[in-house]
Amino acid sequence: MMKEEQPNEEDVLLGVVSHVLSFTLGEFCKYGYLLAFEKDLSDLKGLVDAASMYENDYEVLEGVKDPAVQLLLQSSDKVFNCSKTYLMINSLDEFEVMTNEEFNQHASNNYHFYVDQPLGQSYTELMEETCHLYFSLMHMIYHTCCQLDLGRIDLPDELFDDFYTGFLDVIDGCGTPTEDKNIKLLYDLLFELNQDMKRMEELR
Structure with a gap:
């Protein structure tokens, strides 16, 4: 009996991207609820676990007037559209x-690393963490872009020498141009999320 052919790393990484984007959606949804529990949805605080509210539960957040929550929803739409296009x-x-x-496991490794x-116990603390969340999620997506670019799950140590500089260039829209359709799509998303992070910082 012939063994089933195992996918190579490049094929695996194509699937990893979708899971990374799914984790991103989940985080935006979770933080949307955490912020809403401090204001508009305060009656639900302690009764509903924000981590259990996934992207299918965005409908409730759409009725929340908090600009920060609405911005998270806008960011979620960008990630969702990127995922579908991908x-x-x-x-x-x-x-x-x-x-x-x-x-899922490889995407989970990226997620837990970044x-x-x-931990915030107040709206002010959660807003601070929400701004940091954008930065962390963009780091995770950029890490995945590097994996795609090299076709490797385990990145070489020397790549991290210029990792942060490359990351900042990409989110500012001045990264090295790429012909790879998938990396270009994710770079465009990173630029848009960086704009949203700046808007979130203004709301803080």
Whole structure:
């Protein structure tokens, strides 16, 4: 009996991207609820776990008037549209990709490396953490871009010598141009999320 052929790292990384974007959506949703629990949805604080509210529960947040929550929703729309476009241009089946445990595990490694869990106990503290969240999620997505660029899950140590400089260039829209359709799509998303982070900092 022939062994089933295992996907190479480049194929695995194509799936990892979708999971990374899914984690990003989940974080924006979670922080939207955490902020809303301090104001508009204060009656639900302590009764509902914000971490259990995923992107399918954005409908409730749409009725929240807080500008910070609305900005998180706008950022979520950008990530959602990016995710759908990514699946389309790569002819990927969303169900197959999102139910793949290997893809999820590698994306989870990126997520846990960059993203901290919320500790804020007040609206002011949570706003501070929300600004930091943008930065962390953009770091995670940029890390995934580097993996795509090299076709490697484990990045070489020397890449991190200029990692931060490269990251800042990309989110400011002045990174090295790329012909890779997937990296270009993610770079465009990173630039847009950076603009949203600046807007969030103004609301802080």
